[in-house]
Amino acid sequence: MTRKLLTNLSVDCVIFGFDMDQLKVLLVERKLKSDDGKSIIFSDHSLTGYHIYEDEDLDSAAIRIVNDLTGLENLKFEQFYTFGSLDRIAHPNDQIWIEQFGDVISSRVLTVGYYSLLPNTNMNIIQKGRKVNWFPVDQVKELAYDHKEILEKALEHLRYKLQNEPVGFNLLPEKFTLSQMQKLYEAILGAKYDKRNFRKKVSQMSYVVPIKEKQQGVAHKPAQLYIFSPEVYEKTRKERNHFFI
Amino acid sequence: MTRKLLTNLSVDCVIFGFDMDQLKVLLVERKLKSDDGKSIIFSDHSLTGYHIYEDEDLDSAAIRIVNDLTGLENLKFEQFYTFGSLDRIAHPNDQIWIEQFGDVISSRVLTVGYYSLLPNTNMNIIQKGRKVNWFPVDQVKELAYDHKEILEKALEHLRYKLQNEPVGFNLLPEKFTLSQMQKLYEAILGAKYDKRNFRKKVSQMSYVVPIKEKQQGVAHKPAQLYIFSPEVYEKTRKERNHFFI
DNA sequence: TGTTGAATGTGTATATTATACACATTCAGT
DNA sequence: ACTGAATGTGTATAATATACACATTCAACA
Numbered sequence: 001m002t003r004k005l006l007t008n009l010s011v012d013c014v015i016f017g018f019d020m021d022q023l024k025v026l027l028v029e030r031k032l033k034s035d036d037g038k039s040i041i042f043s044d045h046s047l048t049g050y051h052i053y054e055d056e057d058l059d060s061a062a063i064r065i066v067n068d069l070t071g072l073e074n075l076k077f078e079q080f081y082t083f084g085s086l087d088r089i090a091h092p093n094d095q096i097w098i099e100q101f102g103d104v105i106s107s108r109v110l111t112v113g114y115y116s117l118l119p120n121t122n123m124n125i126i127q128k129g130r131k132v133n134w135f136p137v138d139q140v141k142e143l144a145y146d147h148k149e150i151l152e153k154a155l156e157h158l159r160y161k162l163q164n165e166p167v168g169f170n171l172l173p174e175k176f177t178l179s180q181m182q183k184l185y186e187a188i189l190g191a192k193y194d195k196r197n198f199r200k201k202v203s204q205m206s207y208v209v210p211i212k213e214k215q216q217g218v219a220h221k222p223a224q225l226y227i228f229s230p231e232v233y234e235k236t237r238k239e240r241n242h243f244f245i
Numbered sequence: 246m247t248r249k250l251l252t253n254l255s256v257d258c259v260i261f262g263f264d265m266d267q268l269k270v271l272l273v274e275r276k277l278k279s280d281d282g283k284s285i286i287f288s289d290h291s292l293t294g295y296h297i298y299e300d301e302d303l304d305s306a307a308i309r310i311v312n313d314l315t316g317l318e319n320l321k322f323e324q325f326y327t328f329g330s331l332d333r334i335a336h337p338n339d340q341i342w343i344e345q346f347g348d349v350i351s352s353r354v355l356t357v358g359y360y361s362l363l364p365n366t367n368m369n370i371i372q373k374g375r376k377v378n379w380f381p382v383d384q385v386k387e388l389a390y391d392h393k394e395i396l397e398k399a400l401e402h403l404r405y406k407l408q409n410e411p412v413g414f415n416l417l418p419e420k421f422t423l424s425q426m427q428k429l430y431e432a433i434l435g436a437k438y439d440k441r442n443f444r445k446k447v448s449q450m451s452y453v454v455p456i457k458e459k460q461q462g463v464a465h466k467p468a469q470l471y472i473f474s475p476e477v478y479e480k481t482r483k484e485r486n487h488f489f490i
Numbered sequence: 491t492g493t494t495g496a497a498t499g500t501g502t503a504t505a506t507t508a509t510a511c512a513c514a515t516t517c518a519g520t
Numbered sequence: 521a522c523t524g525a526a527t528g529t530g531t532a533t534a535a536t537a538t539a540c541a542c543a544t545t546c547a548a549c550a
Contacts, residue, residue, distance in 0.1 A: 465496045499543090520524105
């Protein structure tokens with residue numbers, strides 16, 4: 001039995017990772033060679049995305065698609081926006097690419113955007129055919145289709161969330177130092193924070209808890225390690241009373 | 246020429262209105278009569294929604310669909326979430342309703358959720374065939390399809406936004422009093438605020454500006470009227486520095 | 491025209507939170 | 521034992537949040 005792939009529906013996933021210095025995004029190479037395989041017609045990158053099956057949940061599709069392209073498992077995805085402009089697939093390269101696979105070009109492909117936050121950029125990526133690599137988010141220039149726009153929207157969403165919810169911990173290893181946490185916020189929000197004030201603020205977050213363990217093997221005073229406690233967070237978040245700004 | 250309607254894609258719009266007391270939502274009656282027209286097979290309500298055309302933008306679809314059902318014009322919509330569970334249309338009533346129109350039931354209809362905020366609940370609604378009415382949000386029990394879930398998500402989104410951005414002014418008349426503004430926040434967030442402290446907070450919002458006009462025809466001290474200035478807001482919002490909580 | 495009912499509009503004291511800012515400590519490596 | 525590199529800490533001041541009570545102004549009515 002063959003599952004029916006929906007030609008007018010797809011899912012695109014923005015996979016973020018933090019390497020303790022920069023925010024990165026996982027991109028898939030899109031390289032089209034001439035028939036004789038000797039010259040390259042074009043080469044660029046896209047997000048991890050593909051069409052969904054008729055009998056497939058959106059959330060499951062995100063998991064499947066990323067797994068197909070990267071081998072990554074157990075990622076958590078969150079939907080952030082859906083893109084449905086009529087001109088999403090306008091560039092000649094995009095059309096050539098699609099035709100190459102014999103797909104009919106739907107007059108418009110609606111794509112649901114998901115993002116995922118990974119705690120590092122060293123995980124083993126199983127490249128099944130196409131090259132997949134990490135790129136610093138702020139150096140990404142052009143992408144296939146409207147993926148640049150999707151990436152921007154995901155970033156915007158991430159920044160917004162970061163200022164209102166403790167999503168940042170998903171981008172840090174389970175045990176992290178306060179300097180790492182500070183770097184994360186600085187990198188994503190593009191700001192600079194005072195170390196003492198940052199730590200004072202964090203010390204008020206009861207859900208960031210120090211553990212009986214310190215950094216090891218560093219050529220300086222080893223830092224205290226912390227973990228994020230989702231349980232404590234759920235208990236404390238009860239009511240925020242401020243409106244906006 | 247006939248435009249092709251996409252059977253597996255739809256847009257559902259959650260239209261909120263505030264009547265100075267309660268948050269309300271605009272719902273469309275869904276009444277199915279027996280063939281002889283004498284008995285009612287079932288009757289319930291749904292959000293304003295319908296399938297989109299092949300050659301139609303998502304945003305335009307929202308505008309068209311709401312206009313078709315209500316005659317309302319010039320609404321501003323914002324997308325908040327997309328629903329694509331495989332069991333969205335599970336209830337027998339939903340299936341009967343769809344079959345009635347001779348539509349094929351797609352195995353899954355993906356629907357993009359939009360919401361709109363109206364400054365009052367008195368606008369002239371042109372009912373084209375189906376009855377459309379305002380209902381207090383917190384008294385809505387069951388809805389067609391998964392529309393109850395969609396409404397909840399829209400509400401959640403609205404509350405979130407309300408605490409972080411000045412979207413509430415869209416639910417108030419152009420000229421409003423501070424008491425009205427306070428009531429709005431209390432109604433939507435389900436909280437109670439101290440009048441003096443609320444006003445102190447608002448007085449720090451440079452974009453809420455008093456005008457040379459007072460309430461008229463009220464049997465008590467007439468209140469100062471205010472307007473929201475988007476221009477001033479854009480200038481002031483520069484940087485918010487808090488993370489979360 | 492004066493009395494009533496109803497909502498408006500205002501200030502202060504106290505507690506909490508935000509900001510600005512500099513130096514001793516601890517480790518690995520040599 | 522010395523160096524380089526990052527950690528970890530406190531205080532004074534400013535800004536913001538909270539708790540709380542009463543005189544004012546209008547329309548309506550007697």
